[in-house]
Amino acid sequence: MLISSNTNFAAMDAEPKPSKGGWITFPFLIATMAGLTLAAGGWANNIIVYLINEFNIKSIDAAQIANIVNGCTTLFPILGAILADSFFGSFSIISVSSLISLAGILLLTLTATLDLLKPAPCENGSNLCVGPSKSQLAILYTSLALSSIGLAGTRFTLATMGADQFDNPKDQGVFFNWHFFTMYAGTLVSVVGIIYVEDNVSWGLGYGLCVAANLIGLMIFVVGRRKYRLLKPQTSPFTGLACVVVAAFRKRKVLLSLKSEDYCQEQQGGGTKSVRTTPTNSFKFLNHAALISQEDTINKPWNLCTLQQVEDLKTLIRISPLWSTGILLCTPIAIQMSLIVLQALAMDRHLGPTFQISAGTMMVFVMLSTSISLALIDRFLLPTYQKLTNTSLTPLQRIGVGHALTVSSMAISALVESKRLAVARSHDIHGNSVVPMSVFWMVPQLVVVGVGEAFHFPGNVSLYYQEFPKSMKSTAAAMVAMFIGIAFYLGTAVVGFMRKTTGWLPDGINDGRMDNVYWVLTILGLINFGYYVVCSWLYEYQNVEKMEISSSSPC
Incomplete structure (x- = not known):
């Protein structure tokens, strides 16, 4: 297991062994997650490059659009969770959302294959590029909206539905571990494989692979319906x-x-x-x-x-300050993820004399770092920590480590960008022209933010799933996605504010001061980290008994 030694889940009432659910559903749910993640990773992680190269949209504007898209995919899961918990059930929400994402990616594929749906390409060396028409933008934005909403309705709802198949908290922990591992591994494969096809073969073929992956994932999910334990939705x-x-x-x-x-x-x-x-x-x-x-x-x-309803509301009020710290934890990451693509486009991306990696592929270092760190944390760090201290690392402690690493990544990003701008000025390079500096200078900051994610992301999911009222378990998992979504929108607002009030982010990044943006994010991260320390110190766990049970477990 990746995070099971520190993951705590709500105790289940003793019931007879159900006729449905259990490990027989595991292959269907994991395969579904793999297909949907491959599809999402293929279009979402390279959308900035697509907007710049195929729709002639300016670089910072493309990054802002990508932030809005990412905000949708991470903010809307809360709506899907509420609908699943209260009205339609997880199976219906996942099925419909998968169909919506399939329609969105199919429409996006059409924009890449039909010349009528995109502007004419820019001539080499020309600055007079024709932008997209209103109708072309309308079709593009519709495809992105459908793809985003569909993805949002599946990712966290699928995680909760998987946990619902098991009565044993230990089994739930194993499923969550595999769910997140599949999510990162699937994204890794799509970033390396599908994005390479998009940049070097054709956008139409790359997006077509995304359509196929989404369709296969949906078919596998529907085939397994008779095996699932389908919980009836309760009153909201x-x-x-x-x-x-x-x-x-x-x-x-x-x-x-x-x-x-x-x-x-x-x-x-x-x-x-x-x-x-x-x-x-x-x-x-x-x-x-x-x-x-x-x-x-x-x-x-x-x-x-009822008294239980009163205590449930009190629980949410107690945990809300901690939840708010997640917004400013993820805001610097959201901004960093979009700016890194712009930096990569203006750096030497050659790996060897002829091969050149895609700018969107830089995300692979975050995925690798997070996946490897998850395994090392579970298999080495947590057991060692428990042997040395006779206690387990709590969710709050894991999140705190993630805060510190995220701040460190922003500081490293500022130093690397200062170096890149110095090289650009020494060679009198302006606009978005390529600077003779290897893109692999950015690997350390991506590795650090990936390790931080391996700490704070599972830690947050574990904390809210453990602490939230039993009637809001789907909502608890989606609350993590919700503050990530808010962070993307806040990041869009921060970048927009900096563009209006400073000269740090012009359309030609070699003429700006993106390093100052990263220093501001570092300072914001430090302030938020201090706020988190105070909130976590004042917070008292509501489910201490469950934590103790989990801590004593050898798994």
């Missing part, structure tokens, strides 16, 4: 949380009681009541929502909530 947990706020405000003047029988308890199967408890003292104002009063006898809607 967000409705209950909203009810708590409304009911607490309505009964704000009612005096709270110390007696458990004065509070509405959670109902269990068969209509029997659970063991009576009293609400916690934190955020006492919300306790009014579960307090039984005379007004509740007339069944006034949104006037009475």
Whole structure:
């Protein structure tokens, strides 16, 4: 397992062995993930180059469009998770989303193959390039929107559906490990293989391979339907949380009681009541929502909530400061991922006398670094840490290490870009012309950010899946994607602000000061790291017993 020694999951109620689910579903779900990831990696990781070379869009504008696309793919999973949890179930959401992404990639393939759907190519050496028409842009943006929404609806919902197939938290941990490993490995293959085809053979063939991968993944997923354990969607947990706020405000003047029988308890199967408890003292104002009063006898809607709903909302409030730190953790990474492609286009990308790597392929170093680090962390670092300290590395500690490494990567990026700009000026190179400096100078910063991702990404998923209320497990996994999506949009706003207020990011990056952008990101990362340290120090785990069980497990 990659992260199982530090991953904690909600304890499952003891039930008879189900007739569906279990490891027989594993090949179907992992193969589905592989196909959808190959498809997504092939179009999403090279979209900046496609916009610049095929649609004649300026470099910084192309990077901004890519940030918006990435924001969609990581922000919309929260919507998919809510729909899966509350209305349609995971199977329906994944199936429909896969069809949507298939339609989007197919339309994107048409833009690459039909001359009518893209502008005329620029002549060599000419600065007078004709941009895309409004109708061409409309078709392009439609294809990107469909592809993004479809990808968003599958990735994290598929992870939660896989975990739902198992009752044992240990088995859930194994599945999550393989899920993330498949996601990174599939992206790695697409970055190396499909992107090479796009840059060196044809965009139409490359995107056609993405269509085939998406279609195969969807077919495998549907074939395995009879094997899946399909959980029925429940009433939206967000409705209950909203009810708590409304009911607490309505009964704000009612005096709270110390007696458990004065509070509405959670109902269990068969209509029997659970063991009576009293609400916690934190955020006492919300306790009014579960307090039984005379007004509740007339069944006034949104006037009475269960104690469990009250405590669920308190849990979300307690963890929200930690969640907010993830936004500024991922914002520098989002900006770095788009700027690196622009830097690579203006650097020597030759590997040997004739072979030249694609600018979008630079992401392969992040994927390799993350995949290798995940294995080393699980097999070497975590067992060694446990032997030396007799404790396991907590999710919060893993996330903290990720924060520190991400800040370090931004500082390295600033130093490397300073070196690149110095070489450009010494050779009097302007615009976006290639600088005689190897693109492999950027490998260290990509390796460091990849190692950081191996710490903070699984750590965040583990923390929220463990700490969130049971009714919001799909939402918990998608909350990680949500702050990544917000980070991409925030990154777009930050880059836009810098373009308007500074001269650091002109269309010709050799004439700008991209190194200053990285130094700003370093400072923001340091401030956010300090904020995270304070939040994690003040936070108390809600599921300490589960952590202790997991810590004592040899796996």
